[in-house]
């Protein structure tokens with residue numbers, strides 16, 4: 394029962410062999426290597442402790458390896474190849490995984506240790522001015538991602554007006570006896586409140602049927618900006634985009650976190666808390682593209698994929714597609 398670090402594993406990155414194709418037949422597995430100086434770093438957070446403490450269905454600790462392996466098999470777009478030509482292998486690095494080795498039991502302090510170790514690695518990436526992409530694990534990854542970003546920016550004395558955008562059916566503002574996958578944004582808000590700062594927090598996709606009135610009351614007290622799952626279906630994209638842009642405008646930096654249970658269950662069956670309604674994948678992708686195009690995103694994570702509940706690997710494909718979209722948007726940004 395301890396926290397363990399494992400480095401980049403070449404064996405995760407395999408895919409089709411196409412020796413008879415032309416040179417445009419390129420896949421991510423051919424171009425992701427150990428993290429050194431690449432502009433984007435992937436960091437796994439293999440952890441079930443947060444979901445277990447939150448009375449959920451465990452299994453998310455297996456996610457980082459499976460999601461990386463699914464990403465490995467996706468092709469690299471024409472646009473990226475045109476832009477980067479011979480440099481494709483210098484774009485994305487794998488910084489390994491932090492494992493919260495909890496043996497499926499609730500263990501005091503172990504999650505906290507894992508979150509701090511993960512945060513330190515995120516901070517190191519942020520200090521190199523690279524984009525850090527965390528792959529959970531449950532949504533307890535969010536406390537580590539934010540802490541890492543905050544520490545990384547503080548160490549460089551950079552502006553700390555950091556906003557959080559969370560694509561999620563849940564507010565994750567729970568009050569509990571300890572940190573869980575349901576508490577990260579309350580933890581962040583309290584951390585900032587200790588230095589009299591307010592957390593700019595925008596939750597997109599929040600469901601009235603998946604959060605108690607106590608949570609909505611806390612969200613109101615913390616001035617959380619929300620778009621409900623119904624809003625996401627019923628408002629025009631123009632109205633939603635303008636809300637996202639208005640939220641981002643006054644901020645210096647952004648932390649984007651994607652809880653996969655924001656998606657409809659057909660698209661994303663592989664989560665602890667399956668959505669009864671859930672957002673369309675296209676909507677989530679539009680939001681993600683708009684947010685990345687702001688150029689302010691320093692840390693992104695994807696949380697809650699649980700392979701135990703996947704159907705024919707479709708959840709892994711969706712998670713990998715979102716990751717590939719993030720890589721593409723970030724790398725083509727500023728064109």
Ligand SMILES: N=CN[C@@H](CCC(=O)O)C(=O)O
Pocket residue numbers: 447448449531532533563564565567574575576603665666
């Ligand atoms: N990551 C957090 N998730 C949800 C889980 C809800 C559930 O298990 O039903 C939350 O705490 O609200």
Ligand SMILES: [Mn+2]
Pocket residue numbers: 561562563652654655666
């Ligand atoms: Mn959720």
Ligand SMILES: [Mn+2]
Pocket residue numbers: 532561563565574652
């Ligand atoms: Mn969540």
